[in-house]
Amino acid sequence: MAKIRFLCLIAVFFGVCALFLLWQLRDPKALILSLRLTKLGALVVVGAAVGAATVVFQTITANRLLTPGIVGFDALYIFLQTMLVMTLGGTGYATLPQLGQFGAEIVTMVVTALLLFGLMLRRGTEDMLRLILTGVILGVLLRGLAGLAQRLLDPxxxxxxxxxxxxxxxxxxxxxxxxxxxxxxxxxxxxxxLSRQLDIVALGRTxxxxxxxxxxxxVLASLALxxxxxxxxxALVGPVTFLGLLAASLAYAFVPTWRHIYLIPAxxxxxxxxxxxxxxxFERLLGLQSTLAVIVEFAGGLLFLALVLRRSPR
Incomplete structure (x- = not known):
């Protein structure tokens, strides 16, 4: 059953890709397809990365209410952007080499995360709760510092x-x-x-x-991934906090299995x-721009509240 449903997901994925690429395709077709392929690639990379990361993160934390953003990735990214603009100015920020900035952001976020994981889990992964709480506190701190710095910027x-x-x-x-x-x-x-090992990790430490x-x-290898x-x-497009919660929750619901060989790609x-x-x-049917991330965050936030309320004691 899980395999059949997983194959259905593959069919749906290729279907929406074809719809996105070919809907009302007009001349010059080569140019339009090139632009659409670039945007499609970005959508696939972000959606796949965040969805897979959330399933792995929820497994090692044994909590389906959490997303990787809980440890402060989004806050760190916004803080980095704010510091760059504050230090270099708007003109200097605009003239930064995009590839260098992209690489520096990835390295900074990965190194910071690994340092946090290493420091918090140096006595073993039983300190996972302390890691999560530290990540939340660091996220609040970085958002506060970014907000303070933004007040000092010109419009x-x-x-x-x-x-x-x-x-x-x-x-x-x-x-x-x-x-x-x-x-x-x-x-x-x-x-x-790591999928088979994650199946066993999901049973609990003991x-x-x-x-x-x-x-x-x-657990440490999974956190690095x-x-x-x-x-x-x-670093590619900016923060999308609650997309992973949506993707992971739907994956658990649609592919009812404990095997990560299906859950992660699903x-x-x-x-x-x-x-x-x-x-x-939003783009083809409604003719709107720059609204997708807001809607995804809104839907993910509602799902988060629903999950929290459903698990609340009565």
Missing amino acids: SEFAIVQGASFASFGGVDKTQLWIAMVLLAVTLLFAMR TARSLGQEYDRV VALLVAVST AALIGASILIFGQFV
Whole structure:
């Protein structure tokens, strides 16, 4: 049953891709297809990365209410953008080499995450709760510092920061996109190789270790993969906090299995399909721009509240 449903997800994914590419395709077809392919690639990379990262993160934290953004990735990205604009000014920020900035953002977010994971989990993965709480506190701190710095910017510089603080799928650099696609493919490959071990980790620390699983090693490797996936997607288009919660929740519901060999790619396919279909509706049918990320965040926020209220004690 899980395999059949997974095949259905693949069919839906390719269907929405074809719809996005071919809907009302007119001359000059080559140019339009090139532009649409670039945007489609960005949607796929972000949706797949965030969806897969969320499933892995929820498994190692044993909590389906959490997303990787809880440890402060989004706040760190906004803080970096604010500091760059504040230091270099609007003109200096605009003249930064895009590829260098893209690489620096990925490295900074991954290194910061690994330092946090290493410091918080140096005594073992039983400190996972402390890691999450520390991430939440750091996220609040970075958002506060970014907000304070933004108040010191002039209106034109503040507008630049605001523009960089929301996910945008238009104008993605092709070189950055290719790099992101390669990193996504490699990271997902490693995640799939860990899928059987994640099946055991999902049973809990005590049970996993009694079965001979090197629990701490798998958790640390999984956190590194999550950090890279989220860093790549965030550096490419900006933060999309609740997309992963949507993708992971739908993956658990549509593919009712505990096997991560299906759950991880299912969440990746669902995340990508949500973004592609949403962009198609807003851009092709409604003629709207720059609204998809807001709607996704709104829907994800409602889902988060629903999950919290459903689990609340009566």
